[in-house]
Amino acid sequence: MYRLLNIELHKLKHSRSSKILIITYFVLLTSIALVAAIKFDIGPIQFHLAEMGIFNFPYVWHFNSYISALFKLFLAIVIVSMMSNEYSNKTLKQNLIDGLSKKEFILSKFYTVVLLSLASTIFLFIVSLILGLIFSSYTELSIIFSDLEYLIAFFIKLVGFFSFCLFLGILVKRSAFALGFLFVWQFVEGIIFGVLRWNTNPDIASTIMQFFPLNAMSNLIKEPFTRLSAVQSVANQIGEKFNFDYAIHWYEIAIVVGWTALFIFLSYLLLKKRDL
Amino acid sequence: MDSILTISNLTKKFGYLTAVNDLSFTINKGNVYGILGPNGSGKSTTLGIVLNVVNKTSGDFKWFDGNTTTHDALKKVGAIIERPNFYPYMTAEQNLKLVCKIKGVNESKIEEKLEIVGLLERKDSKFSTYSLGMKQRLAIASALLNDPEILILDEPTNGLDPQGIHQIREIIKKIASEGTTILLASHLLDEVEKVCSHVVVLRKGVNLYSGRVDEMISSHGFFELKCNDMEALVKVLENLPYFGNIKVTEQLVTAFLNEPLKSETLNTLLFEKGIVLTHLVQRKESLEEQFLTLTNNQ
Numbered sequence: 073m074y075r076l077l078n079i080e081l082h083k084l085k086h087s088r089s090s091k092i093l094i095i096t097y098f099v100l101l102t103s104i105a106l107v108a109a110i111k112f113d114i115g116p117i118q119f120h121l122a123e124m125g126i127f128n129f130p131y132v133w134h135f136n137s138y139i140s141a142l143f144k145l146f147l148a149i150v151i152v153s154m155m156s157n158e159y160s161n162k163t164l165k166q167n168l169i170d171g172l173s174k175k176e177f178i179l180s181k182f183y184t185v186v187l188l189s190l191a192s193t194i195f196l197f198i199v200s201l202i203l204g205l206i207f208s209s210y211t212e213l214s215i216i217f218s219d220l221e222y223l224i225a226f227f228i229k230l231v232g233f234f235s236f237c238l239f240l241g242i243l244v245k246r247s248a249f250a251l252g253f254l255f256v257w258q259f260v261e262g263i264i265f266g267v268l269r270w271n272t273n274p275d276i277a278s279t280i281m282q283f284f285p286l287n288a289m290s291n292l293i294k295e296p297f298t299r300l301s302a303v304q305s306v307a308n309q310i311g312e313k314f315n316f317d318y319a320i321h322w323y324e325i326a327i328v329v330g331w332t333a334l335f336i337f338l339s340y341l342l343l344k345k346r347d348l
Numbered sequence: 349m350d351s352i353l354t355i356s357n358l359t360k361k362f363g364y365l366t367a368v369n370d371l372s373f374t375i376n377k378g379n380v381y382g383i384l385g386p387n388g389s390g391k392s393t394t395l396g397i398v399l400n401v402v403n404k405t406s407g408d409f410k411w412f413d414g415n416t417t418t419h420d421a422l423k424k425v426g427a428i429i430e431r432p433n434f435y436p437y438m439t440a441e442q443n444l445k446l447v448c449k450i451k452g453v454n455e456s457k458i459e460e461k462l463e464i465v466g467l468l469e470r471k472d473s474k475f476s477t478y479s480l481g482m483k484q485r486l487a488i489a490s491a492l493l494n495d496p497e498i499l500i501l502d503e504p505t506n507g508l509d510p511q512g513i514h515q516i517r518e519i520i521k522k523i524a525s526e527g528t529t530i531l532l533a534s535h536l537l538d539e540v541e542k543v544c545s546h547v548v549v550l551r552k553g554v555n556l557y558s559g560r561v562d563e564m565i566s567s568h569g570f571f572e573l574k575c576n577d578m579e580a581l582v583k584v585l586e587n588l589p590y591f592g593n594i595k596v597t598e599q600l601v602t603a604f605l606n607e608p609l610k611s612e613t614l615n616t617l618l619f620e621k622g623i624v625l626t627h628l629v630q631r632k633e634s635l636e637e638q639f640l641t642l643t644n645n646q
Binding site for chain 1: 362396399400401402403417418419420422423425427429431433434435436437438442445446447449450451452490
């Protein structure tokens with residue numbers, strides 16, 4: 073496993089564009105901290121976002137993993153191009169001739185995906201922990217380390233999404249088209265949802281939609297904004313009451329893990345069936 | 349003799365097109381093999397199959413004693429297919445380091461192999477800045493990294509200028525002289541004739557001949573003759589037992605031998621029959637003529 077990871081990291085390490093994108097991604101992850109600096113001070117209206125409780129433990133885990141997941145597109149570009157460039161440079165062929173098996177080739181890519189996701193998760197954990205320790209109102213250990221399942225969901229979500237990118241890279245063989253396909257797919261899921269909602273009812277529609285890959289991934293971490301006490305108190309004042317289910321359910325994780333396995337298996341199958 | 353590669357009844361179909369048709373041959377250690385065939389005869393497809401990048405339709409092949417998986421066997425093989433494929437953004441040395449990691453060999457060989465192909469000074473230049481000849485030489489260096497038991501070269505001089513072709517051939521000869529088995533696919537006959545001891549001739553995926561290069565030229569050669577009375581000459585030749593086919597053009601009689609005959613014997617014989625030759629040349633068919641006969645007649 074170390075050998076396969078080492079091979080793939082060697083390819084990434086010497087590619088300038090991949091390096092820039094990966095660094096940008098981690099810088100952006102850090103930039104969540106900048107939210108803390110959002111502060112309005114207009115006469116009587118004083119507004120300091122960090123003081124509104126967004127960095128309170130354990131809410132900070134939910135909020136930060138939701139926001140951080142938005143930046144995954146940067147790594148997606150790296151992953152799609154690390155796959156499709158192997159086709160356009162014909163280095164895939166050379167790798168196989170040099171003695172890498174097709175299985176090892178896919179595994180080396182998959183390990184890299186897992187490593188990048190793991191690195192993001194650890195990074196997110198550290199950034200959130202620091203932000204929380206600075207701004208949170210509660211700093212008891214038991215509270216700090218509750219709701220950590222959001223980080224697990226974040227990790228699963230990234231692995232699933234990147235595996236999808238990997239699969240698209242192999243399927244389409246060109247990075248620009250593969251990324252285009254990703255957007256089109258997002259769009260297609262949106263349309264299917266719309267059609268289902270129109271023909272049945274919202275409940276049935278979302279029950280079916282939870283099985284679609286991108287929807288399953290976004291279901292993992294629900295939007296955190298309505299959970300914020302400040303938002304809820306405003307809602308209460310205008311007579312609304314939010315009653316959403318923010319928890320992460322085992323079946324949601326199972327669906328995404330299922331898709332991940334399927335994407336990797338399909339990538340292997342495609343590679344095996346194709347003549348180079 | 350140790351066999352390195354055994355191909356038996358290998359077939360590859362691309363839709364309706366049969367690229368390789370029931371092909372069988374064996375490659376033994378220590379020889380230099382050529383696969384000869386016109387463009388599109390299935391050379392590259394055959395190599396692609398044994399190198400694990402093209403899926404076979406039927407038949408079988410085995411590397412070494414047949415107990416190693418293909419991808420493990422390939423770690424003991426050095427191969428270059430058609431075009432040199434490397435990561436354009438990496439330098440020569442970085443590319444070779446990657447190959448070392450894939451093959452699981454020590455990186456200490458890199459400088460030595462770059463020296464062999466004459467690229468040591470350019471090892472820190474990016475691959476994208478290399479000329480085609482340099483790329484091809486880097487590919488050879490990369491194929492040599494694991495001190496392979498067999499070196500497979502597919503059209504290694506394709507698209508190179510005369511100097512480039514010469515450099516590559518010198519490198520191949522040098523490697524062959526050190527005892528490495530070489531399999532060279534080419535449509536260039538003189539290349540195969542100069543370098544190889546054994547040859548497999550393909551046409552439309554069918555094996556037309558496989559064996560030693562000198563045995564392929566199996567005929568006893570032919571005489572080119574001229575004299576002042578051509579008709580008399582032909583008559584005499586037809587009555588001699590040595591000749592099969594006799595071709596007559598306006599200026600030249602070409603007589604193909606059925607059995608060995610020395611030129612002085614023929615000359616004496618003809619002189620005794622009253623024929624004085626003005627032109628006598630004994631020749632063997634070149635590989636090219638033999639190849640064209642083989643590929644056209646069948």
